[in-house]
Amino acid sequence: MVKEPIFLKPVFKERIWGGTALRDQFNYEIPSDQTGECWGISAHPHGSCEIINGPLKGKTLDQVWESNRELFADQEGEEFPLLVKILDANNDLSVQVHPNDEQALELENYPFGKTECWYIINCEEGAEIIYGHYAQSKEEFAQMVEEERWNDLLRKVKVKPGDFVYVPSGTIHAIGKGIRILETQQSSDITYRVYDYDRRDAEGNTRELHIEKSIEVSMTPHQDVALESIEEVKEGLTSKKLIEENYFTVYHWDLDGGVTNEVEDNYLLVSVLNGAGELIISGNTYSFKKGDHFIIASTISNYELNGQAEFIVSHPAK
Template structure:
């Protein structure tokens, strides 16, 4: 089976922007907040862009070739949803449920996610966590319009990894662009939307009671620590995050290098962040090569043992697997 690239799925969002449109060849006057580049979720299904499987959905691909494109997955579908996000304005303050709550109440999986920061303001921050000490204090803050008084913040800059486990209150804020890797899920509970109103004077729907169910009080979430796995003339490989749902590596590729799969028998996803190059591999005695440019995401089948990354000079990639 061959590595494949998908057509990006752009999503209009009121907080979105225009800077990433050229990267994804999007012609629209509306603000685009999200570009889903690998997705098996019905709300934004990926379709293979070219090659022998052109036109097939990711779901069709995993059903037809499960050994290659699904492997041992924690979900019956492809378990990772990968997006580029551009926040020209603040996102709502929100929270995602864990698997148990989402499956019981939404018929979907929970959402643990991580943000690889592509760009941020010099003084860039994100909302990460809160200081509510009980459900009662949370409900009182919502009723009195004081939610923002309880929000905690974390500084961010390009190259940072922010790990956001399910049940963490959070929000991307204006001026931030990220690559997001998450469980395949589309369940979000909005807690606060900065008092925004539409042209009719209406605010977006909030989900304060469900959020109260999944909020954790008095809990400090552990942050991931970057560790260097390899550093030589060809590759600097840093482990950014590992959790039950995914592992994330940053690859700074200086010269042609061979990479084994992250988890034998399961697919890799390679996402190009900066620079250009190629991904190359042997399939049944034939050489197959895909060009890489920023914004590309390649699903590498788990039936391969390894693949080669060949930069045009240097390139920065993010690799994730489960």
């Protein structure tokens, strides 16, 4: 039985809005100067991460999900439930929306919709996201889209480093230029674009829009969700629970020194946003640094963290 952390090799995605921050800020080897996404923890068919240590080295996360379910608290389901990304919005992302589980199954024959959340790692001063809209009915929404009244329709919100944004399925949204985020989401890649600023790719083509599906799945009227974070200090670790909802629980951890934690009947997805340190399990020491992504399996009873580091940590709903 595997009783060591599972370190993962990220998968990178080139995007029309991507840049070089994933290289410049996280020291990743990126495929081009338009790299928009680092899939740090993924078993998705469009990019499953390879394991780079231990007895499972060389296997992909989707393979291990199939063959070693004991590492994941014997969780049921055909698909690994979550996907963790770091995004570099060197330019504005398209205005988009994602379906819920029922809609994804009906429209795309895929078991997961896409509820997600964002932790703002850093951003340019004055940076904005699009979060929600002002239409009061689907008919009004459709009319405003048809008339391209984007300034009247779309709700803009300023963000700053350390902000947390919950984006349930059905929420119209877009990450704005100059923002780097860590995204925790359901393991789905279904995106319906509403508006893409009429921009063209290197071949002069516009990207496909999905207006009818967008209108069908959008929350109308938009409703904000009230969030309440809970902070707990244990030894050298300050843990802030950012959200607990139907698909995931997400924490921000700030480590300054050392802490010993127990694994409580689940597994943890860990991404290192800053700093470095050591993870000690059963007397064995594993180093981690900024940009690393690893899983603490449910077969591990307890672990020790030492160092100065900042993490986003999540686990699926039990």
